[in-house]
Amino acid sequence: MAILGDPVGQMIARELISPPPYAEEVLRGLTSRPKTLPFKLFYDHVGSALFEEITALPEYYLSRSELEILREFAGEIAETVGPGNNVVELGSGTAAKTCTLLQALARRQIRVPYFPVDISPAALAEARQRVEQQCPLTSVRPVVADFGNGFGFLRDVPGRRLVLYLGSSIGNFDPEAAIAMLRSVHEELAPGDALLLGTDLIKDASILLPAYDDAQGVTAEFNKNILRRLNRELRANFDLSLFRHLARWNPHSSRMEIYLQCKRPQSVHIRMLQLSVELAAGERIHTENSYKYTLPMVETILCRAGFALQQTWYDSRKWFALHLARA
Numbered sequence: 401m402a403i404l405g406d407p408v409g410q411m412i413a414r415e416l417i418s419p420p421p422y423a424e425e426v427l428r429g430l431t432s433r434p435k436t437l438p439f440k441l442f443y444d445h446v447g448s449a450l451f452e453e454i455t456a457l458p459e460y461y462l463s464r465s466e467l468e469i470l471r472e473f474a475g476e477i478a479e480t481v482g483p484g485n486n487v488v489e490l491g492s493g494t495a496a497k498t499c500t501l502l503q504a505l506a507r508r509q510i511r512v513p514y515f516p517v518d519i520s521p522a523a524l525a526e527a528r529q530r531v532e533q534q535c536p537l538t539s540v541r542p543v544v545a546d547f548g549n550g551f552g553f554l555r556d557v558p559g560r561r562l563v564l565y566l567g568s569s570i571g572n573f574d575p576e577a578a579i580a581m582l583r584s585v586h587e588e589l590a591p592g593d594a595l596l597l598g599t600d601l602i603k604d605a606s607i608l609l610p611a612y613d614d615a616q617g618v619t620a621e622f623n624k625n626i627l628r629r630l631n632r633e634l635r636a637n638f639d640l641s642l643f644r645h646l647a648r649w650n651p652h653s654s655r656m657e658i659y660l661q662c663k664r665p666q667s668v669h670i671r672m673l674q675l676s677v678e679l680a681a682g683e684r685i686h687t688e689n690s691y692k693y694t695l696p697m698v699e700t701i702l703c704r705a706g707f708a709l710q711q712t713w714y715d716s717r718k719w720f721a722l723h724l725a726r727a
């Protein structure tokens with residue numbers, strides 16, 4: 401090809417063939433037993449939109465329960481947090497729930513600097529638009545970041561900080577990883593800074609299972625979107641019709657487990673990894689865990705990360721909780 405002769409052409413060519421930063425993790429996951437894929441791969445442009453759809457599903461009680469808490473207690477939470485906060489939201493997505501709290505904070509401080517942090521630039525653009533429209537007293541400064549690279553961005557946030565980690569996003573991490581993650585956040589904070597953490601709570605499997613396997617099949621699409629993404633970005637050839645979405649409640653580990661189960665034997669080639677993967681009939685690729693907690697579990701995790709739990713708020717059914725903790 402002619403463009404290979406000049407340096408710019410070579411740069412473009414390298415762009416086209418160099419694997420994305422997550423390639424190594426995919427290689428490791430698909431060559432281990434059982435096979436796994438990193439949950440963060442859910443959140444490309446399409447996946448973030450599908451997750452947004454999930455939050456509106458009748459079966460997916462998490463977002464509505466958390467919003468109920470925020471609506472009911474935003475004033476009380478703002479009062480307990482105190483004045484003068486710079487609000488940082490980890491994994492903000494489109495910040496659909498955050499405005500209620502930002503508005504309550506704006507009643508107690510002149511200006512509310514808001515730093516939404518997310519892996520998806522598209523979601524951040526929507527977050528900015530939404531917040532600028534609904535909370536005019538807030539100044540929005542979006543941060544694109546992958547938490548795998550640490551929380552150094554917290555150092556750029558001046559003054560007293562209130563870190564939001566809502567939606568039970570913490571639930572994707574096993575307890576040790578959750579502690580490590582919150583400890584890294586804690587390291588960037590000063591004494592007195594606050595953390596508002598959302599956690600889903602343990603409840604009957606008859607409520608949990610449909611929340612992760614909805615009648616409309618949106619969660620199934622969300623799960624399979626990982627394979628669609630690998631087909632596109634790693635030039636793989638997964639046949640999506642050969643996979644079924646599987647959601648299981650594991651009471652011993654207190655978590656929902658999400659899998660892609662292979663219906664028939666298939667061999668998949670991933671061109672950018674120069675990897676062939678054999679999948680047996682019934683074999684599962686583990687794509688996600690979603691931990692469910694009791695209050696003592698949350699207290700332990702916070703404490704081991706260096707935080708002190710100050711107060712917990714619940715929705716009327718006690719299905720979800722918001723915890724305020726101090727660094």
Ligand code: AVJ
Pocket residue numbers: 454462567568569570571572611612619658688689690
């Ligand atoms: C974004 C991690 C909170 O675990 O409920 C929703 C992701 N996965 N349906 C969750 C998810 C399947 C969600 N979190």
